[in-house]
Amino acid sequence: MSVTIGVLALQGAFAEHISALTRFSSPSTSASLKTCIHPIPVKTCSDLLRCEALIIPGGESTTMALLARLNGLLEPLRDFVKSGKPVWGTCAGAILLANGGGQELLGGVDISVERNGWGSQLESFETELHMIGIRNEDVPFRGVFIRAPLILSLTSTGGPDSEPITILSRIPLSHLPNSRIQLWTAPENGPCRRLSEDDPRLIVALRQGRKLVTTFHPELTLDDRILEYFVKNCVLDDPEEALDI
Template sequence: MQPSPPRDHVTVGILALQGAFAEHQVMLQKLSLKRRVVVVLVRQQEDLDKCDCLIIPGGESTTIALLARLAGLLEPMREFLKTKPVWGTCAGAILLARWVEGAKKGGQELLGGISITIERNGFGSQVESFEAPLEVEGLRESNCAFHGIFIRAPVVIGLSPSPTDPPIQILSRISASLLPASQTVVPIDEDDTDPRDPRTIVALRQGLHLLTTFHPELTKDHRFHEYFVQECVLPTLSISSPPPE
């Protein structure tokens, strides 16, 4: 029996229950890769079942989790991330974390795909949103800063991988001078992206999964979307079966 020829496309799912999912779709449609990118807006399990990977957008993390439970998607997403790449941006980063602080009364349901503790709205309220140039490891033209847009952004406050977890790779940090005064846990010295302070981390990768506390989808720069597909998703397709059409 002849092996099946490789697919000419990759199917990227975007959780489309609340938040900036349409903006992610626009960015993905700008990509020009060797494999065509097919976008699926995920609103139920049969949508998820078609996907090679998933993006969880920014928005309101508690609302997204509630709507995902009502749609019967929470447990399927937890199973999905065990074998397929997931990228969480802002609210999506909260959902991807294993532990959260600052949750609303009643708690916060999480997917738990990345071994970090994250604080909701760690940078403050909407009026304390800000923008900053970011140096990002692994991006195409990495010497060209990526424009980070932080809107009620969460803050990474701890890395806690177990010995059996994949290592955590830090992709980008911000200057500690941009942290709220209450968030600075080490003195700011000449190296103001001090690696002892996890709260300066704004982009990281663990195994298959990618996390950004900011909003790449709100820029005109699609390099993060390109990175996710090229570096996190495409390598998995050569070792996994294609999803059903």
Template structure:
């Protein structure tokens, strides 16, 4: 069980309009500091006012954006991003991106917050989902790989560092040798194996925000949730 030292009461919201919000809720409850973490399922603007941080789950990014718009949540979410930590997983990562490729007809509403460009479904369709062990410094027990679950996962096409924004920290890359042979990036030039290619990046932090292109909430490993609380949320409460 992942453990995090919490000296303050912390309220973490989970955008609960569509997708794997219940799985994130279960993962937070399993943290050994659970008595000091309150969880709010965010479905309306007033729910955000109680939150110290927010998780945007995996699901269908266009649907989540549409439901957020219908609920009057888009602008409150953008305002929240300017002040408090947000973590997006898979579809949530798309919504946090500065720009997105491969959108559905009519485009894609974005919240922004992280200076990257992503491509939707960059690894292919649902049937091309896969898992891969990731070596990640900064997690508890870093010698133990974290299993990344990639389901219609977005791909990071580019980083956009700027002196006006916090630096972008690469948390995890997917080594080329771990990609199943059946997988071909829809947006990748065949034969390009540059280890510094941004398309190998699967998790980043920028300031108080974090995105992961995979689904940590679909594992029994709570270390990414602990990492978010410890490195993104708690420093903003000091």
């Protein structure tokens, strides 16, 4: 069995995702795939038509949306997302998959986001995260946050046509940069309030149906466990059949 996974290659960290997919599917890795993964860069509509799943990388979301429109890809990408095929958005990709965010979006995931919610490039940081469902989930995953978006709210109505959202990872309060704690607990307009562990702004990874969102950059590490999770649980939708570990 072979599955073609495309990586939107208009701008951003698409090369890192393709490298990770190639590394992950190589026989020299510790995971022996029952399914052959075939990664391809997606720059045209014909590229997209070859894909059974798609990764939208980190980068600059407004630039990606503009380039997608200029290349005639914006509507085909929206159709791809609406079709129910597996899609993973990281950082800028998470912004584009959100149903609310104040810019030209693809939609498909019931969240509202804020661009650069973790601060500027200078406020980028790394921290250890615990993510449920990945292999060896008791071992922390190193989250790389670079001008990362914030998930402001979950907008799912919970109706019969709305797939449930599974929260996979939150950033611990103790891991927040001090500047973010000060900003969130003392807003310019309104009373100060203590940031709680269940605040949606602490969510950094979630899944809705066959769509995966991470606000950080897993592809900038050599840890392929989140990629493995995407392949097993979203692309193949059959964790038992996906891998021999």
